Amino acid sequence: MNELGKILDIETAPNLKRFKKGEFIQQPKQLKANAIYIKKGLTRSYIIDSTGKEHIYMFASEGWITGDIEAVEFNEPTTLYIDCLENSEVIVLKKDYPKEADLSKDKLLQNMKKMSRNLGKMQRRILMLIGSPAVDRYNYFLETYPELPNRVPQKMIASYLGIMPQTLSTIRSKIAKGK
Known part of the structure; x- marks a missing residue:
């Protein structure tokens, strides 16, 4: 179990669900x-x-938390598709999970710190999409998701970066030649 799983006391969560590759966890316009x-x-x-x-918003692998933040926080219909790129086991965390789990003050503070770190990564990604060259966005992708280049098709990585797959191919080729 990773750091976040320990912080959240995930091992005690009752809402484990299994999905096969290609299955949707969420689709737009869901009310919950x-x-x-x-x-x-x-x-x-x-x-x-x-x-x-x-347009890919994010990838989430082991230890990550994903979801439609606006829909969760403001009880609005969902806007995101969330599907499985591999067979997956997920734990559904209801909005009031921290309260139900009766987490200690230390665990709550650790959760806040982790969530703040994730928000910081998202902010940096948005700023990079606005004003950074594609090669810098790709390098940040590799830094954020070091295990994903071998698990995700190039076309999905290109979508995440906001570039064409051919552009990503060129970037990867230049990086490989530079090593």
């Missing part, structure tokens, strides 16, 4: 949303724009 802790496997969260193009 929850945070999802990835115990095993790999998921992606994404939207599809009006032209049918997919």
Whole structure:
């Protein structure tokens, strides 16, 4: 079990669910949303724009928490698709999970620190999407998700980076030649 699982006391969570590769955990317009802790496997969260193009918001592998934050926090219909890229075991964390789990003050503070770190990573990603070259975004992807290049198709990584797959191919080739 990783650090976040220990902090959240995940081993005591009763809401373990198993999904097969390709199955949806969430689709847009659902009225009930929850945070999802990835115990095993790999998921992606994404939207599809009006032209049918997919835009990946995030990947979540073992130890990550994913979900439609706005839907969870404000009881709004979901906007994100969340599907499994591998067979996955997830724990559904209802909004009031910390209260139900009766976490200690120390565990709550550790949770807050971890969540703040994740928000910081998201902020950095958004700022990079706004104003950083694709090669810098790819390097940040590798730093954030070091295990994913071998688990995720290149076209999905390109979608996450906001670039064409051909551009990613060129970047990867230049990086390989530079080593």
